[in-house]
Structures are given as C-alpha cells and as structure tokens.
Amino acid sequence: MTEDQEFIPTPLAADLKGFFSPSLEGKEAVQKFSDFLKALTLGAVDVGAWSIGHVKAVVEAGEGFVSMSSTTEDGNVRIKGELASVENWTMTVNVIVFGPDADDLEAMLMDKVEKILPGSEVSVYHAEGCEDPDCFDPFCRRPEHVHEDGCDCDRC
Amino acid sequence: MHFVLVSGLLGVGKTTVILNMMDALYESKGHRIMVIENDFGNKGIDGEVMRKYGMDVQELKGGCICCTLKTGLIDTVRVVQANMDPDIIIVEPTGIADPSIIIDAVQDCSGIEIDKLSTIIVVDAERFAKTWKMFERPLRNQLKVADIVLVNKIDTVSEEDLDGIKERIKTFGFNGPVEAVQADKGVNMGKLLELF
Numbered sequence: 001m002t003e004d005q006e007f008i009p010t011p012l013a014a015d016l017k018g019f020f021s022p023s024l025e026g027k028e029a030v031q032k033f034s035d036f037l038k039a040l041t042l043g044a045v046d047v048g049a050w051s052i053g054h055v056k057a058v059v060e061a062g063e064g065f066v067s068m069s070s071t072t073e074d075g076n077v078r079i080k081g082e083l084a085s086v087e088n089w090t091m092t093v094n095v096i097v098f099g100p101d102a103d104d105l106e107a108m109l110m111d112k113v114e115k116i117l118p119g120s121e122v123s124v125y126h127a128e129g130c131e132d133p134d135c136f137d138p139f140c141r142r143p144e145h146v147h148e149d150g151c152d153c154d155r156c
Numbered sequence: 157m158h159f160v161l162v163s164g165l166l167g168v169g170k171t172t173v174i175l176n177m178m179d180a181l182y183e184s185k186g187h188r189i190m191v192i193e194n195d196f197g198n199k200g201i202d203g204e205v206m207r208k209y210g211m212d213v214q215e216l217k218g219g220c221i222c223c224t225l226k227t228g229l230i231d232t233v234r235v236v237q238a239n240m241d242p243d244i245i246i247v248e249p250t251g252i253a254d255p256s257i258i259i260d261a262v263q264d265c266s267g268i269e270i271d272k273l274s275t276i277i278v279v280d281a282e283r284f285a286k287t288w289k290m291f292e293r294p295l296r297n298q299l300k301v302a303d304i305v306l307v308n309k310i311d312t313v314s315e316e317d318l319d320g321i322k323e324r325i326k327t328f329g330f331n332g333p334v335e336a337v338q339a340d341k342g343v344n345m346g347k348l349l350e351l352f
Contacts, residue, residue, distance in 0.1 A: 008252075009166070009252065050290075051286070051287070051290055052167065053165075053166030053167055053251060054166050054167035054251070056201045056202075057201070058201050058204055058205055058208075065208055067201070067205045069167070071166075071167030071168075071280065071282075071283065072282060072283060078340070080205075080340070092201055092204065094195070094201045096166055096251075
C-alpha cells in the first residue's frame with residue numbers, strides 16, 4: 001500500500017436481501033439493480049468522492065447471478081451474467097472510493113436502498129480501523145497495532 | 157510453480173483479465189491453476205464471482221496483502237503449494253497494493269518454490285488520463301516490476317488516445333510489451349499466453 005494518506009480509500013461493504021412482489025422479469029430486475037449501482041456511484045460523487053476506485057455488486061436470484069461494476073464518475077455500469085424471473089434476491093455490494101467520510105457514504109447507501117430497493121434488509125460491514133498512526137489499512141487487525149492509553153512506545 | 161501477480165489500480169479490470177486468462181490457459185495448455193484473491197473489503201466479491209465461473213479460489217479478505225496480510229499471503233501460498241501443487245498460482249492483490257512488496261515477500265520466503273515469476277500490470281484506458289495524474293506514484297511503482305502491461309477497456313477510447321496512453325507508459329520508464337486489450341470480450345488476450 002502506498003504511504004500517501006491521500007491514497008487511502010473509503011470502503012463500504014454491505015449485504016442486501018429483498019424480494020419483488022410481483023416478481024420481475026430478469027431484464028427488468030437487472031435494470032433495477034444496475035440503476036441502484038449507478039445511483040451509488042453518483043451518490044458517492046455527491047458526498048465527496050474525487051475518484052471512484054470501484055463500485056461492485058454481485059446479485060444472486062434463484063439459479064442465476066449477475067456481477068456489476070461501475071468505475072467512472074458518470075455511473076456507467078458494466079454487467080456480466082443474467083437473471084431469470086426474480087422474486088427473492090440477495091446482493092453483496094462493495095464500494096471503494098477516494099474522498100468521502102465513511103458515515104456519509106453509509107448514509108448515502110441507505111438513502112439509495114430506500115429509494116430504489118425499498119424494504120430490503122441491509123447489513124453494513126464497517127472497517128474497524130487501526131490505532132497505529134503509521135498504518136493506513138482500514139481493515140487492520142494486527143494486535144501489535146493496538147495501543148493502550150498511556151502507552152510509551154515510540155509511536156504513541 | 158509459476159507465480160503470476162496480476163496487479164493494477166482499483167477498477168482496472170484485474171478480475172476480468174484473470175477470468176479470461178484462466179479459460180485460455182486451461183483450454184490450451186491444461187495447466188492446474190489456483191487463484192489467490194485479496195479484496196480490499198470485508199466482503200469479497202471478486203472471489204465469489206470467480207467461484208461462480210468454476211475457478212479454484214483462496215480468498216484473503218479484510219486487509220491488503222502487501223502490508224497487514226503479507227504473512228497471510230505467504231502462509232496461503234505455502235499451503236496451496238503443499239496441498240494442491242498447482243502449475244500456476246495467480247495472485248490478485250488489492251488495487252492499492254505495491255506489487256514490489258509482494259514479490260519481495262514471496263521471493264525471500266523459505267518454503268515457497270517458485271520456478272518463474274511474472275507480473276502483469278493492468279491499466280484502465282477509459283480512466284488513464286485522469287488516474288495517471290492522481291495516482292502517479294503508485295502507478296510508477298507498479299510499472300517498475302511489470303513484465304507486461306495490459307491497457308484494458310480499449311473499446312472506450314480512440315486509437316489516438318490509446319497511442320497517448322502507450323506513450324505515457326513509456327515515459328514512466330517501462331519499455332516492455334504493452335498490449336491493448338478488451339478483457340471482457342477476450343480481445344488481444346493471446347499475447348498474454350506467451351508468458352506461460
């Protein structure tokens with residue numbers, strides 16, 4: 001990883017679970033999921049992303065799945081795979097962008113879910129961060145990077 | 157064992173390159189291949205997608221293999237080599253990884269036998285004009301260790317833009333092969349197979 005702090009992205013990961021009633025035709029469902037991913041990308045820009053690393057999702061419904069990816073600020077979505085008629089579905093989404101505050105990013109995600117995929121169950125995974133001032137890994141879990149109050153190590 | 161690192165900034169299409177490459181390698185050469193996937197997030201999507209396409213994938217999640225998960229990578233390579241003995245291990249680090257740190261780690265490590273090491277750097281044609289300015293130093297670090305550079309998503313740029321990208325890559329000091337590809341359609345991916 002680069003040592004430049006400005007290159008440290010803000011990550012957001014979430015699982016979504018929902019259903020369409022009545023069920024949607026595959027193409028219609030894929031369009032809805034694609035609209036959601038596009039909205040996430042545009043929303044990330046709205047909350048301060050100066051660069052999109054990637055906004056990715058994989059959706060499973062019945063026997064089918066689609067993977068989707070958006071990497072440009074215009075929210076263009078590349079789609080791979082297809083779905084048949086969709087009733088129940090699950091989605092894993094991974095947003096990695098440069099610039100926004102993590103809380104703003106999460107609030108944006110919840111807003112887009114409410115608007116585009118209302119009624120979905122959402123589980124957000126948080127980066128726990130690290131107490132070591134020289135470590136830039138937002139998912140760091142190295143025990144030696146945990147510093148107690150009053151620690152007399154060189155870094156604290 | 158051939159150790160192949162497929163590196164590049166976030167969103168350049170590393171996973172798509174690997175998926176396409178693995179199909180070709182398996183079909184044309186019958187190699188046994190294992191992928192080690194390092195998603196920069198608690199939820200690994202790339203690994204899940206690869207598994208759905210029938211790939212053998214080991215995932216290292218929740219950190220970056222060039223720093224906090226370096227030990228995890230080495231352990232994983234050791235275990236994979238000992239238990240599965242693949243012909244090729246393909247490692248996809250996160251888009252923020254410094255590939256030179258990964259290369260040093262596996263080369264210096266006892267218990268890992270590497271016959272050949274190849275580094276493929278993928279860049280995104282669509283975003284290159286913007287990203288090389290924003291991420292010049294990480295990009296230079298990646299190019300320093302590249303054996304081949306793939307300029308991906310060529311369907312999104314003109315010939316003129318593509319020439320500009322290749323020229324810029326040269327100005328960064330990379331004088332090896334630069335291939336223009338569209339990985340999701342398998343366009344021009346054949347050159348990559350010469351590495352194997």
